[in-house]
Amino acid sequence: MSPALLEIERLTKSFGGLHAVRDCTFSVSEGEVIGLIGPNGAGKSTVVDLVSGFGQPDSGSIRFAGEHLVGKRPDVISRLGLIRTFQTPREWRNLTVMDNVLLARRRFASESLWRSMTRAGRIRRAEDADRVEVRAILQRFQLAELKNERAMRLSGGQKRLLEFARIAAAEPRLIILDEPMGGVNPVLGARIGEAVGNFAADGRTVIVVEHNLPFIEKTCDRVVVMDLGEVIAQGPFSGLRDNPRVVDAYLGMDQSHD
Protein backbone atom coordinates (compact mmCIF):
# COMPACT_ATOMS: atom_id res chain seq x y z
CA MET A 1 0.00 0.00 0.00
CA SER A 2 1.24 3.45 -0.86
CA PRO A 3 2.00 5.83 2.00
CA ALA A 4 -0.87 7.62 3.69
CA LEU A 5 -1.86 10.95 2.16
CA LEU A 6 -4.20 11.86 4.98
CA GLU A 7 -3.70 10.70 8.56
CA ILE A 8 -6.29 11.52 11.16
CA GLU A 9 -5.34 10.67 14.72
CA ARG A 10 -7.46 10.75 17.86
CA LEU A 11 -9.50 13.65 16.56
CA THR A 12 -11.95 15.02 19.10
CA LYS A 13 -14.44 17.84 18.89
CA SER A 14 -17.39 18.68 21.07
CA PHE A 15 -20.02 21.36 20.85
CA GLY A 16 -21.00 22.16 24.40
CA GLY A 17 -21.84 18.81 25.99
CA LEU A 18 -22.20 17.04 22.66
CA HIS A 19 -19.27 14.92 21.53
CA ALA A 20 -19.54 15.33 17.78
CA VAL A 21 -16.27 13.52 17.10
CA ARG A 22 -14.49 11.36 19.65
CA ASP A 23 -11.06 9.80 19.28
CA CYS A 24 -11.51 9.44 15.57
CA THR A 25 -8.55 7.75 13.87
CA PHE A 26 -8.19 6.63 10.28
CA SER A 27 -5.95 7.23 7.32
CA VAL A 28 -6.31 7.44 3.57
CA SER A 29 -3.68 6.35 1.08
CA GLU A 30 -2.79 8.21 -2.06
CA GLY A 31 -5.09 7.22 -4.91
CA GLU A 32 -7.71 5.56 -2.71
CA VAL A 33 -11.44 6.20 -2.88
CA ILE A 34 -12.84 6.05 0.65
CA GLY A 35 -16.46 6.01 1.72
CA LEU A 36 -17.20 7.72 5.03
CA ILE A 37 -20.57 6.47 6.21
CA GLY A 38 -22.68 6.43 9.31
CA PRO A 39 -26.11 7.46 10.51
CA ASN A 40 -27.13 11.11 10.79
CA GLY A 41 -25.24 12.79 13.59
CA ALA A 42 -22.38 10.31 13.46
CA GLY A 43 -19.88 13.15 13.06
CA LYS A 44 -18.97 12.67 9.40
CA SER A 45 -19.55 16.26 8.37
CA THR A 46 -17.73 17.48 11.45
CA VAL A 47 -14.70 15.42 10.43
CA VAL A 48 -14.90 16.98 6.96
CA ASP A 49 -15.04 20.45 8.48
CA LEU A 50 -12.11 19.76 10.80
CA VAL A 51 -9.96 18.37 8.00
CA SER A 52 -10.70 21.28 5.67
CA GLY A 53 -10.13 23.94 8.31
CA PHE A 54 -13.76 25.04 8.68
CA GLY A 55 -13.58 24.07 12.32
CA GLN A 56 -10.84 23.50 14.87
CA PRO A 57 -10.62 20.22 16.81
CA ASP A 58 -10.36 20.17 20.58
CA SER A 59 -7.53 17.67 20.32
CA GLY A 60 -5.96 15.24 17.91
CA SER A 61 -3.92 15.68 14.78
CA ILE A 62 -4.51 15.77 11.07
CA ARG A 63 -1.65 15.32 8.61
CA PHE A 64 -2.05 15.85 4.91
CA ALA A 65 0.91 15.13 2.64
CA GLY A 66 3.19 15.51 5.66
CA GLU A 67 1.73 18.87 6.74
CA HIS A 68 -0.11 19.38 10.00
CA LEU A 69 -3.51 20.87 9.22
CA VAL A 70 -4.75 21.69 12.72
CA GLY A 71 -4.77 25.45 13.20
CA LYS A 72 -4.56 26.23 9.49
CA ARG A 73 -7.20 28.31 7.75
CA PRO A 74 -9.42 26.75 5.05
CA ASP A 75 -7.73 28.71 2.26
CA VAL A 76 -4.28 27.56 3.38
CA ILE A 77 -5.41 23.94 3.46
CA SER A 78 -7.04 24.31 0.07
CA ARG A 79 -3.79 25.63 -1.36
CA LEU A 80 -2.07 22.47 -0.16
CA GLY A 81 -4.21 20.57 -2.65
CA LEU A 82 -7.37 19.66 -0.78
CA ILE A 83 -10.78 20.57 -2.19
CA ARG A 84 -13.99 19.88 -0.35
CA THR A 85 -17.62 20.30 -1.29
CA PHE A 86 -20.55 21.15 0.92
CA GLN A 87 -23.83 19.33 1.37
CA THR A 88 -25.58 21.78 -0.91
CA PRO A 89 -23.76 22.98 -4.02
CA ARG A 90 -22.22 26.35 -3.25
CA GLU A 91 -21.90 27.95 -6.62
CA TRP A 92 -21.06 31.65 -6.91
CA ARG A 93 -24.57 32.52 -7.88
CA ASN A 94 -24.18 35.79 -9.72
CA LEU A 95 -21.08 34.73 -11.63
CA THR A 96 -21.29 32.86 -14.89
CA VAL A 97 -20.75 29.13 -15.15
CA MET A 98 -17.52 29.91 -16.99
CA ASP A 99 -16.28 32.23 -14.25
CA ASN A 100 -17.22 29.69 -11.59
CA VAL A 101 -14.95 27.12 -13.17
CA LEU A 102 -12.24 29.62 -14.11
CA LEU A 103 -12.04 30.63 -10.44
CA ALA A 104 -11.51 26.98 -9.58
CA ARG A 105 -8.35 27.03 -11.70
CA ARG A 106 -6.90 28.99 -8.81
CA ARG A 107 -4.49 31.33 -10.56
CA PHE A 108 -3.80 33.26 -7.40
CA ALA A 109 -0.93 35.25 -8.85
CA SER A 110 -3.17 36.90 -11.44
CA GLU A 111 -5.57 38.03 -8.73
CA SER A 112 -3.15 40.56 -7.29
CA LEU A 113 -4.64 44.05 -7.07
CA TRP A 114 -1.48 45.71 -8.32
CA ARG A 115 -0.97 43.39 -11.28
CA SER A 116 -4.62 43.65 -12.20
CA MET A 117 -4.12 47.40 -12.52
CA THR A 118 -0.80 47.38 -14.33
CA ARG A 119 -0.70 44.13 -16.28
CA ALA A 120 -4.33 43.67 -17.29
CA GLY A 121 -3.50 42.73 -20.87
CA ARG A 122 -0.87 40.18 -19.97
CA ILE A 123 -3.15 38.56 -17.39
CA ARG A 124 -5.95 38.33 -19.93
CA ARG A 125 -3.69 36.64 -22.48
CA ALA A 126 -2.38 34.24 -19.87
CA GLU A 127 -5.95 33.32 -19.06
CA ASP A 128 -6.72 32.22 -22.62
CA ALA A 129 -5.08 28.83 -22.09
CA ASP A 130 -7.19 28.30 -18.98
CA ARG A 131 -10.31 29.27 -20.88
CA VAL A 132 -9.63 26.61 -23.51
CA GLU A 133 -9.17 24.05 -20.78
CA VAL A 134 -12.29 25.12 -18.92
CA ARG A 135 -14.38 24.97 -22.10
CA ALA A 136 -13.31 21.35 -22.48
CA ILE A 137 -14.21 20.62 -18.87
CA LEU A 138 -17.62 22.25 -19.31
CA GLN A 139 -18.15 20.15 -22.42
CA ARG A 140 -17.44 17.04 -20.40
CA PHE A 141 -20.02 17.98 -17.79
CA GLN A 142 -22.55 19.11 -20.41
CA LEU A 143 -22.46 22.71 -19.27
CA ALA A 144 -20.82 24.15 -22.40
CA GLU A 145 -24.04 25.71 -23.71
CA LEU A 146 -24.62 27.37 -20.36
CA LYS A 147 -21.16 28.83 -19.88
CA ASN A 148 -22.33 32.46 -20.03
CA GLU A 149 -25.35 31.92 -17.79
CA ARG A 150 -25.29 33.04 -14.19
CA ALA A 151 -24.82 29.97 -12.03
CA MET A 152 -28.04 30.70 -10.13
CA ARG A 153 -29.93 29.87 -13.32
CA LEU A 154 -28.87 26.23 -13.28
CA SER A 155 -31.13 23.45 -12.13
CA GLY A 156 -30.26 21.51 -8.99
CA GLY A 157 -28.68 18.74 -11.03
CA GLN A 158 -26.66 21.13 -13.15
CA LYS A 159 -25.37 22.79 -10.00
CA ARG A 160 -24.07 19.38 -8.88
CA LEU A 161 -22.30 18.99 -12.19
CA LEU A 162 -20.87 22.50 -11.89
CA GLU A 163 -19.45 21.46 -8.53
CA PHE A 164 -17.68 18.55 -10.21
CA ALA A 165 -16.51 20.75 -13.07
CA ARG A 166 -14.92 23.07 -10.51
CA ILE A 167 -13.15 20.18 -8.83
CA ALA A 168 -11.91 18.92 -12.19
CA ALA A 169 -10.57 22.39 -12.95
CA ALA A 170 -8.88 22.69 -9.56
CA GLU A 171 -6.90 19.46 -10.00
CA PRO A 172 -6.56 18.76 -6.28
CA ARG A 173 -4.70 15.85 -4.69
CA LEU A 174 -7.45 15.10 -2.20
CA ILE A 175 -11.16 15.57 -2.87
CA ILE A 176 -13.72 15.41 -0.07
CA LEU A 177 -17.29 15.11 -1.30
CA ASP A 178 -19.93 15.80 1.35
CA GLU A 179 -23.07 13.96 0.24
CA PRO A 180 -22.64 14.35 -3.51
CA MET A 181 -25.76 12.24 -4.15
CA GLY A 182 -28.12 14.34 -2.03
CA GLY A 183 -31.28 14.95 -4.07
CA VAL A 184 -29.84 13.53 -7.25
CA ASN A 185 -31.86 11.47 -9.73
CA PRO A 186 -30.53 8.05 -10.89
CA VAL A 187 -29.27 9.19 -14.30
CA LEU A 188 -27.36 12.10 -12.83
CA GLY A 189 -26.20 9.76 -10.09
CA ALA A 190 -24.58 7.53 -12.67
CA ARG A 191 -22.78 10.53 -14.12
CA ILE A 192 -21.54 11.55 -10.69
CA GLY A 193 -20.29 8.03 -10.10
CA GLU A 194 -18.47 8.25 -13.42
CA ALA A 195 -16.92 11.58 -12.40
CA VAL A 196 -15.65 10.10 -9.14
CA GLY A 197 -14.22 7.19 -11.14
CA ASN A 198 -12.44 9.63 -13.43
CA PHE A 199 -10.90 11.47 -10.50
CA ALA A 200 -9.63 8.15 -9.18
CA ALA A 201 -8.31 7.20 -12.61
CA ASP A 202 -6.35 10.47 -12.65
CA GLY A 203 -4.70 9.34 -9.44
CA ARG A 204 -6.60 11.67 -7.16
CA THR A 205 -7.60 10.60 -3.68
CA VAL A 206 -11.30 10.85 -2.88
CA ILE A 207 -13.28 10.73 0.36
CA VAL A 208 -17.02 10.39 -0.15
CA VAL A 209 -19.44 11.10 2.69
CA GLU A 210 -22.70 9.53 1.61
CA HIS A 211 -25.86 7.79 2.78
CA ASN A 212 -26.45 6.09 -0.55
CA LEU A 213 -24.88 2.68 0.14
CA PRO A 214 -25.15 1.22 -3.39
CA PHE A 215 -23.24 4.27 -4.60
CA ILE A 216 -20.58 3.74 -1.92
CA GLU A 217 -20.34 0.06 -2.77
CA LYS A 218 -19.84 0.85 -6.45
CA THR A 219 -17.33 3.69 -6.19
CA CYS A 220 -15.27 3.14 -3.04
CA ASP A 221 -12.26 0.90 -2.41
CA ARG A 222 -12.74 1.01 1.32
CA VAL A 223 -15.26 2.25 3.84
CA VAL A 224 -14.91 3.96 7.21
CA VAL A 225 -18.01 3.67 9.37
CA MET A 226 -18.74 6.20 12.09
CA ASP A 227 -21.34 6.24 14.80
CA LEU A 228 -21.79 8.70 17.67
CA GLY A 229 -18.53 10.41 16.77
CA GLU A 230 -16.40 7.29 16.76
CA VAL A 231 -15.00 5.12 14.03
CA ILE A 232 -16.67 1.76 14.62
CA ALA A 233 -15.35 -0.16 11.63
CA GLN A 234 -13.30 0.16 8.49
CA GLY A 235 -12.42 -2.08 5.59
CA PRO A 236 -13.91 -3.22 2.30
CA PHE A 237 -17.63 -2.72 1.95
CA SER A 238 -18.38 -6.44 1.60
CA GLY A 239 -16.95 -7.17 5.04
CA LEU A 240 -19.23 -4.70 6.81
CA ARG A 241 -22.36 -6.77 6.53
CA ASP A 242 -20.98 -9.28 8.99
CA ASN A 243 -19.92 -6.68 11.53
CA PRO A 244 -22.61 -6.60 14.21
CA ARG A 245 -21.78 -3.06 15.36
CA VAL A 246 -22.17 -1.72 11.85
CA VAL A 247 -25.36 -3.61 11.23
CA ASP A 248 -26.69 -2.36 14.52
CA ALA A 249 -25.72 1.24 13.95
CA TYR A 250 -26.47 1.67 10.33
CA LEU A 251 -26.97 -1.15 7.94
CA GLY A 252 -29.70 -2.68 10.07
CA MET A 253 -32.08 0.04 9.11
CA ASP A 254 -31.27 -0.26 5.45
CA GLN A 255 -31.93 -3.93 4.67
CA SER A 256 -33.92 -3.08 1.57
CA HIS A 257 -30.70 -2.71 -0.43
CA ASP A 258 -29.77 -6.36 -0.09
Place this chain on the structure above:
Amino acid sequence: MYWVSIFTEAGIFAILALGLDVVWGWCGDFDLAFYGYLALGSYMTFVLAIGKPVPPVKYIIGWHLPVPIAIVLADVVVVGLAAVIGAIALRNLRDIYFAVTTLGAVSALYLIVQNYTPLFDGFNGVFGLINPGQAALGLTYNGYRIVLLLVALVILFLAYLLVQRLSRSPFGRMLRAVREDERAAAAYGRRVFSAKYRAYLFGAALAGLTGGLFAIFISAFNPSAWSPQELLVIYAAILVGGRGNPRGVILGVFVVYTGFVELTRFLPSPASRPEFGPSLRQILIGLLIILMLRFRPEGIFRERPGVDREPGARPGPFRARAAATSPGSPPAGPAVAVATGADVLPRAAEPAEAGEGLAGRPARGAPREGHAAEDGGMQ
Protein backbone atom coordinates in the same frame (compact mmCIF):
# COMPACT_ATOMS: atom_id res chain seq x y z
CA MET B 1 -22.45 78.76 -13.49
CA TYR B 2 -25.07 77.02 -11.40
CA TRP B 3 -24.94 73.91 -13.54
CA VAL B 4 -21.14 73.96 -13.66
CA SER B 5 -21.18 73.78 -9.88
CA ILE B 6 -23.75 70.96 -9.80
CA PHE B 7 -21.85 68.90 -12.33
CA THR B 8 -18.53 69.46 -10.59
CA GLU B 9 -20.02 68.25 -7.35
CA ALA B 10 -21.63 65.25 -9.04
CA GLY B 11 -18.36 64.44 -10.82
CA ILE B 12 -16.44 64.54 -7.56
CA PHE B 13 -18.98 62.39 -5.75
CA ALA B 14 -19.03 59.93 -8.63
CA ILE B 15 -15.39 59.15 -7.76
CA LEU B 16 -16.45 58.49 -4.17
CA ALA B 17 -19.28 56.28 -5.43
CA LEU B 18 -16.87 54.27 -7.59
CA GLY B 19 -14.78 53.60 -4.51
CA LEU B 20 -17.79 52.74 -2.37
CA ASP B 21 -19.06 50.41 -5.07
CA VAL B 22 -15.85 48.40 -4.91
CA VAL B 23 -16.48 47.90 -1.20
CA TRP B 24 -20.24 47.44 -1.25
CA GLY B 25 -21.02 46.37 -4.79
CA TRP B 26 -18.14 43.98 -5.37
CA CYS B 27 -17.43 42.78 -1.84
CA GLY B 28 -20.88 43.19 -0.32
CA ASP B 29 -19.59 45.09 2.71
CA PHE B 30 -22.08 47.76 3.76
CA ASP B 31 -19.57 50.31 4.97
CA LEU B 32 -20.87 53.34 6.85
CA ALA B 33 -17.46 54.83 7.63
CA PHE B 34 -16.88 55.78 4.03
CA TYR B 35 -17.89 59.41 4.31
CA GLY B 36 -15.35 59.74 7.09
CA TYR B 37 -12.61 58.94 4.59
CA LEU B 38 -13.78 61.73 2.34
CA ALA B 39 -13.90 64.09 5.31
CA LEU B 40 -10.45 63.14 6.55
CA GLY B 41 -9.05 63.50 3.03
CA SER B 42 -10.57 66.94 2.86
CA TYR B 43 -9.32 68.08 6.27
CA MET B 44 -5.83 66.77 5.62
CA THR B 45 -5.67 68.50 2.25
CA PHE B 46 -6.50 71.77 4.00
CA VAL B 47 -3.98 71.51 6.78
CA LEU B 48 -1.26 70.44 4.36
CA ALA B 49 -1.93 73.26 1.92
CA ILE B 50 -3.23 76.39 3.67
CA GLY B 51 -0.22 77.20 5.81
CA LYS B 52 0.24 78.02 9.48
CA PRO B 53 -2.83 78.73 11.60
CA VAL B 54 -3.26 82.32 12.75
CA PRO B 55 -4.39 82.43 16.40
CA PRO B 56 -7.00 81.95 17.71
CA VAL B 57 -7.50 79.48 14.84
CA LYS B 58 -5.94 76.11 15.66
CA TYR B 59 -5.18 73.08 13.58
CA ILE B 60 -2.43 70.51 13.16
CA ILE B 61 0.51 70.56 10.73
CA GLY B 62 -0.12 73.84 8.87
CA TRP B 63 2.19 73.22 5.92
CA HIS B 64 2.06 75.11 2.70
CA LEU B 65 2.40 72.36 0.12
CA PRO B 66 1.25 72.59 -3.47
CA VAL B 67 -2.34 71.33 -3.54
CA PRO B 68 -1.79 68.18 -5.67
CA ILE B 69 0.97 67.00 -3.32
CA ALA B 70 -1.23 67.81 -0.33
CA ILE B 71 -4.01 65.68 -1.81
CA VAL B 72 -1.67 62.74 -2.34
CA LEU B 73 -0.31 62.95 1.22
CA ALA B 74 -3.83 63.37 2.60
CA ASP B 75 -4.83 60.24 0.73
CA VAL B 76 -1.99 58.31 2.36
CA VAL B 77 -3.34 59.33 5.77
CA VAL B 78 -6.85 58.28 4.75
CA VAL B 79 -5.67 54.85 3.62
CA GLY B 80 -3.85 54.56 6.95
CA LEU B 81 -7.09 55.18 8.87
CA ALA B 82 -8.94 52.73 6.60
CA ALA B 83 -6.22 50.18 7.29
CA VAL B 84 -6.95 50.41 11.01
CA ILE B 85 -10.75 50.40 10.73
CA GLY B 86 -10.73 47.69 8.06
CA ALA B 87 -8.38 45.47 10.05
CA ILE B 88 -10.83 45.51 12.94
CA ALA B 89 -14.15 45.50 11.10
CA LEU B 90 -13.40 43.15 8.21
CA ARG B 91 -11.64 40.41 10.15
CA ASN B 92 -14.69 38.50 11.38
CA LEU B 93 -17.63 40.88 11.16
CA ARG B 94 -20.11 40.73 8.31
CA ASP B 95 -23.40 42.28 7.31
CA ILE B 96 -25.09 44.27 10.05
CA TYR B 97 -22.21 43.76 12.49
CA PHE B 98 -19.77 45.22 10.01
CA ALA B 99 -22.13 48.11 9.28
CA VAL B 100 -22.58 48.94 12.96
CA THR B 101 -18.84 48.77 13.62
CA THR B 102 -18.04 51.14 10.78
CA LEU B 103 -20.85 53.45 11.87
CA GLY B 104 -19.30 53.51 15.33
CA ALA B 105 -15.91 54.32 13.87
CA VAL B 106 -17.15 57.22 11.76
CA SER B 107 -19.27 58.58 14.62
CA ALA B 108 -16.20 58.56 16.85
CA LEU B 109 -14.23 60.37 14.15
CA TYR B 110 -17.00 62.95 13.79
CA LEU B 111 -17.18 63.62 17.50
CA ILE B 112 -13.42 63.89 17.86
CA VAL B 113 -13.12 66.30 14.97
CA GLN B 114 -16.01 68.35 16.33
CA ASN B 115 -14.86 68.56 19.91
CA TYR B 116 -11.09 68.33 19.89
CA THR B 117 -10.20 71.77 18.58
CA PRO B 118 -6.41 71.40 18.23
CA LEU B 119 -7.03 68.87 15.45
CA PHE B 120 -9.09 70.74 12.83
CA ASP B 121 -10.42 73.65 14.94
CA GLY B 122 -13.62 71.90 15.97
CA PHE B 123 -16.84 73.53 14.86
CA ASN B 124 -15.08 76.35 13.06
CA GLY B 125 -13.28 73.97 10.80
CA VAL B 126 -10.60 74.82 8.28
CA PHE B 127 -10.84 77.27 5.41
CA GLY B 128 -8.78 79.35 3.05
CA LEU B 129 -8.27 77.06 0.08
CA ILE B 130 -9.74 79.60 -2.29
CA ASN B 131 -9.35 78.63 -5.93
CA PRO B 132 -5.74 77.44 -5.65
CA GLY B 133 -3.85 78.14 -8.85
CA GLN B 134 -6.34 80.66 -10.22
CA ALA B 135 -3.80 83.47 -10.32
CA ALA B 136 -1.04 81.27 -11.70
CA LEU B 137 -3.27 80.15 -14.53
CA GLY B 138 -4.52 83.69 -15.13
CA LEU B 139 -8.15 82.68 -15.01
CA THR B 140 -11.27 84.61 -14.12
CA TYR B 141 -13.44 83.23 -11.33
CA ASN B 142 -15.88 81.68 -13.79
CA GLY B 143 -13.08 80.39 -15.98
CA TYR B 144 -11.54 78.72 -12.95
CA ARG B 145 -14.82 77.07 -12.07
CA ILE B 146 -15.09 75.62 -15.57
CA VAL B 147 -11.49 74.38 -15.44
CA LEU B 148 -12.26 72.78 -12.08
CA LEU B 149 -15.23 70.99 -13.64
CA LEU B 150 -13.01 69.70 -16.43
CA VAL B 151 -10.34 68.56 -13.97
CA ALA B 152 -12.98 66.75 -11.93
CA LEU B 153 -14.37 65.05 -15.02
CA VAL B 154 -10.91 64.03 -16.25
CA ILE B 155 -10.02 62.53 -12.86
CA LEU B 156 -13.41 60.82 -12.78
CA PHE B 157 -12.73 59.38 -16.23
CA LEU B 158 -9.31 58.08 -15.18
CA ALA B 159 -10.81 56.60 -12.02
CA TYR B 160 -13.50 54.99 -14.14
CA LEU B 161 -10.93 53.42 -16.49
CA LEU B 162 -9.02 52.03 -13.53
CA VAL B 163 -12.10 50.68 -11.75
CA GLN B 164 -13.53 49.23 -14.96
CA ARG B 165 -10.24 47.48 -15.63
CA LEU B 166 -10.22 46.04 -12.12
CA SER B 167 -13.86 45.08 -12.41
CA ARG B 168 -13.11 42.83 -15.36
CA SER B 169 -9.85 41.50 -13.99
CA PRO B 170 -9.36 38.24 -12.09
CA PHE B 171 -9.12 40.43 -8.98
CA GLY B 172 -12.65 41.75 -9.51
CA ARG B 173 -13.92 38.27 -10.27
CA MET B 174 -12.36 36.89 -7.11
CA LEU B 175 -13.92 39.66 -4.97
CA ARG B 176 -17.33 38.81 -6.36
CA ALA B 177 -16.81 35.12 -5.65
CA VAL B 178 -16.00 36.06 -2.05
CA ARG B 179 -19.14 38.18 -1.96
CA GLU B 180 -21.34 35.41 -3.36
CA ASP B 181 -20.11 32.69 -1.04
CA GLU B 182 -17.25 33.21 1.38
CA ARG B 183 -17.00 29.60 2.46
CA ALA B 184 -16.84 28.29 -1.08
CA ALA B 185 -14.23 30.94 -1.89
CA ALA B 186 -12.14 29.82 1.07
CA ALA B 187 -12.60 26.19 0.04
CA TYR B 188 -11.02 27.19 -3.27
CA GLY B 189 -8.05 28.81 -1.63
CA ARG B 190 -9.13 32.45 -1.43
CA ARG B 191 -7.95 34.50 1.53
CA VAL B 192 -11.25 36.10 2.34
CA PHE B 193 -9.99 38.74 4.74
CA SER B 194 -7.06 39.76 2.58
CA ALA B 195 -9.28 40.05 -0.50
CA LYS B 196 -11.83 42.24 1.25
CA TYR B 197 -9.11 44.26 2.96
CA ARG B 198 -7.29 45.11 -0.25
CA ALA B 199 -10.55 46.14 -1.89
CA TYR B 200 -11.40 48.23 1.17
CA LEU B 201 -8.10 50.11 1.04
CA PHE B 202 -8.52 50.70 -2.69
CA GLY B 203 -12.00 52.11 -2.09
CA ALA B 204 -10.75 54.30 0.75
CA ALA B 205 -7.99 55.66 -1.50
CA LEU B 206 -10.64 56.84 -3.96
CA ALA B 207 -12.60 58.37 -1.07
CA GLY B 208 -9.52 60.24 0.12
CA LEU B 209 -8.89 61.55 -3.39
CA THR B 210 -12.52 62.68 -3.50
CA GLY B 211 -11.95 64.51 -0.23
CA GLY B 212 -9.03 66.43 -1.71
CA LEU B 213 -11.02 67.50 -4.75
CA PHE B 214 -13.96 68.40 -2.53
CA ALA B 215 -11.65 70.64 -0.48
CA ILE B 216 -10.85 72.66 -3.60
CA PHE B 217 -14.50 72.70 -4.58
CA ILE B 218 -15.95 74.11 -1.38
CA SER B 219 -12.81 75.95 -0.08
CA ALA B 220 -13.81 75.52 3.59
CA PHE B 221 -14.55 72.41 5.59
CA ASN B 222 -16.17 72.04 8.98
CA PRO B 223 -18.51 69.62 10.77
CA SER B 224 -21.57 71.30 9.30
CA ALA B 225 -20.26 70.52 5.81
CA TRP B 226 -20.34 66.79 6.36
CA SER B 227 -22.01 64.18 8.44
CA PRO B 228 -21.89 60.42 8.23
CA GLN B 229 -25.44 60.28 6.89
CA GLU B 230 -24.48 62.07 3.68
CA LEU B 231 -23.40 58.62 2.62
CA LEU B 232 -27.02 57.61 2.20
CA VAL B 233 -27.22 59.67 -0.98
CA ILE B 234 -24.21 57.84 -2.41
CA TYR B 235 -25.76 54.47 -1.58
CA ALA B 236 -28.99 55.60 -3.23
CA ALA B 237 -27.04 56.68 -6.31
CA ILE B 238 -25.25 53.33 -6.55
CA LEU B 239 -28.55 51.53 -6.16
CA VAL B 240 -30.16 53.61 -8.89
CA GLY B 241 -27.30 53.29 -11.32
CA GLY B 242 -26.51 49.64 -10.79
CA ARG B 243 -24.55 48.09 -7.98
CA GLY B 244 -21.35 46.49 -9.25
CA ASN B 245 -21.44 48.24 -12.62
CA PRO B 246 -18.99 51.20 -12.76
CA ARG B 247 -20.80 52.86 -15.65
CA GLY B 248 -24.11 52.55 -13.84
CA VAL B 249 -22.66 53.96 -10.63
CA ILE B 250 -21.48 57.12 -12.39
CA LEU B 251 -24.82 57.51 -14.13
CA GLY B 252 -26.59 56.98 -10.80
CA VAL B 253 -24.65 59.78 -9.12
CA PHE B 254 -25.42 62.23 -11.90
CA VAL B 255 -29.09 61.26 -11.97
CA VAL B 256 -29.53 61.46 -8.20
CA TYR B 257 -27.49 64.64 -7.72
CA THR B 258 -28.94 66.67 -10.55
CA GLY B 259 -32.39 65.15 -10.03
CA PHE B 260 -32.56 65.82 -6.35
CA VAL B 261 -30.93 69.19 -6.39
CA GLU B 262 -33.32 70.29 -9.09
CA LEU B 263 -36.35 68.82 -7.37
CA THR B 264 -35.62 70.15 -3.93
CA ARG B 265 -34.77 73.63 -5.27
CA PHE B 266 -38.43 74.31 -5.94
CA LEU B 267 -39.65 73.07 -2.60
CA PRO B 268 -41.07 75.68 -0.26
CA SER B 269 -38.76 76.43 2.61
CA PRO B 270 -40.62 78.38 5.28
CA ALA B 271 -38.42 80.70 7.29
CA SER B 272 -39.78 79.35 10.57
CA ARG B 273 -38.79 75.80 9.56
CA PRO B 274 -35.39 75.99 7.87
CA GLU B 275 -34.87 72.27 8.31
CA PHE B 276 -37.90 71.49 6.13
CA GLY B 277 -36.01 71.30 2.81
CA PRO B 278 -33.10 69.09 3.94
CA SER B 279 -35.45 66.82 5.90
CA LEU B 280 -37.70 66.34 2.93
CA ARG B 281 -34.64 65.55 0.85
CA GLN B 282 -33.75 62.72 3.24
CA ILE B 283 -37.30 61.41 3.05
CA LEU B 284 -37.26 61.50 -0.75
CA ILE B 285 -33.94 59.63 -0.84
CA GLY B 286 -35.34 56.99 1.50
CA LEU B 287 -38.37 56.70 -0.75
CA LEU B 288 -36.15 56.39 -3.80
CA ILE B 289 -34.17 53.54 -2.17
CA ILE B 290 -37.39 51.70 -1.29
CA LEU B 291 -38.81 52.13 -4.78
CA MET B 292 -35.60 50.95 -6.44
CA LEU B 293 -35.41 47.91 -4.18
CA ARG B 294 -39.01 47.09 -4.93
CA PHE B 295 -39.03 47.55 -8.69
CA ARG B 296 -35.50 47.32 -10.01
CA PRO B 297 -33.04 46.19 -7.35
CA GLU B 298 -30.27 45.62 -9.87
CA GLY B 299 -30.35 49.29 -10.89
CA ILE B 300 -30.41 50.87 -14.33
CA PHE B 301 -27.32 49.00 -15.47
CA ARG B 302 -26.88 45.54 -14.05
CA GLU B 303 -23.59 44.14 -12.90
CA ARG B 304 -22.23 42.38 -15.97
CA PRO B 305 -20.52 39.09 -15.47
CA GLY B 306 -17.69 38.33 -17.84
CA VAL B 307 -18.78 36.89 -21.18
CA ASP B 308 -16.58 34.12 -22.53
CA ARG B 309 -16.03 34.47 -26.24
CA GLU B 310 -14.54 31.73 -28.35
CA PRO B 311 -11.44 32.97 -30.14
CA GLY B 312 -12.08 34.06 -33.72
CA ALA B 313 -15.75 34.79 -33.33
CA ARG B 314 -16.73 38.43 -32.92
CA PRO B 315 -20.20 38.04 -31.53
CA GLY B 316 -22.66 40.79 -30.80
CA PRO B 317 -23.64 41.77 -27.30
CA PHE B 318 -26.65 39.47 -27.26
CA ARG B 319 -24.71 36.34 -27.94
CA ALA B 320 -25.12 35.14 -24.38
CA ARG B 321 -28.87 35.05 -24.82
CA ALA B 322 -28.64 33.45 -28.24
CA ALA B 323 -26.48 30.68 -26.83
CA ALA B 324 -28.98 30.01 -24.11
CA THR B 325 -31.82 29.52 -26.56
CA SER B 326 -29.81 27.36 -28.96
CA PRO B 327 -30.99 23.77 -29.45
CA GLY B 328 -28.65 21.98 -27.08
CA SER B 329 -29.68 23.85 -23.98
CA PRO B 330 -32.38 22.76 -21.57
CA PRO B 331 -35.97 23.86 -22.23
CA ALA B 332 -36.16 27.62 -22.44
CA GLY B 333 -36.17 28.16 -18.69
CA PRO B 334 -32.91 30.00 -18.20
CA ALA B 335 -33.21 32.03 -21.41
CA VAL B 336 -36.64 33.33 -20.53
CA ALA B 337 -35.45 34.36 -17.13
CA VAL B 338 -32.44 36.18 -18.58
CA ALA B 339 -34.57 38.00 -21.09
CA THR B 340 -36.80 39.40 -18.40
CA GLY B 341 -33.82 40.17 -16.24
CA ALA B 342 -35.96 39.39 -13.22
CA ASP B 343 -33.64 37.18 -11.30
CA VAL B 344 -33.89 39.05 -8.05
CA LEU B 345 -36.16 36.36 -6.75
CA PRO B 346 -34.44 33.42 -8.35
CA ARG B 347 -36.68 30.78 -6.90
CA ALA B 348 -39.77 32.51 -8.08
CA ALA B 349 -38.34 33.45 -11.45
CA GLU B 350 -37.27 29.94 -12.28
CA PRO B 351 -39.92 28.31 -14.39
CA ALA B 352 -40.78 24.75 -13.54
CA GLU B 353 -38.66 23.36 -16.37
CA ALA B 354 -35.52 24.78 -14.86
CA GLY B 355 -35.90 22.30 -12.05
CA GLU B 356 -35.29 19.41 -14.39
CA GLY B 357 -32.21 17.31 -14.13
CA LEU B 358 -29.95 17.03 -17.12
CA ALA B 359 -31.59 13.87 -18.31
CA GLY B 360 -34.91 15.60 -18.55
CA ARG B 361 -36.30 13.90 -15.48
CA PRO B 362 -37.66 16.08 -12.76
CA ALA B 363 -35.07 16.24 -10.00
CA ARG B 364 -37.57 16.02 -7.19
CA GLY B 365 -35.17 16.06 -4.34
CA ALA B 366 -33.13 18.91 -5.80
CA PRO B 367 -31.21 20.53 -2.99
CA ARG B 368 -32.95 23.42 -1.42
CA GLU B 369 -31.35 26.63 -0.36
CA GLY B 370 -32.69 26.23 3.16
CA HIS B 371 -30.27 23.39 3.76
CA ALA B 372 -27.30 25.69 3.60
CA ALA B 373 -27.34 26.08 7.35
CA GLU B 374 -26.88 22.35 7.81
CA ASP B 375 -23.51 21.88 6.25
CA GLY B 376 -20.74 22.48 8.63
CA GLY B 377 -22.96 23.40 11.48
CA MET B 378 -20.10 25.33 13.02
CA GLN B 379 -18.12 28.38 12.26
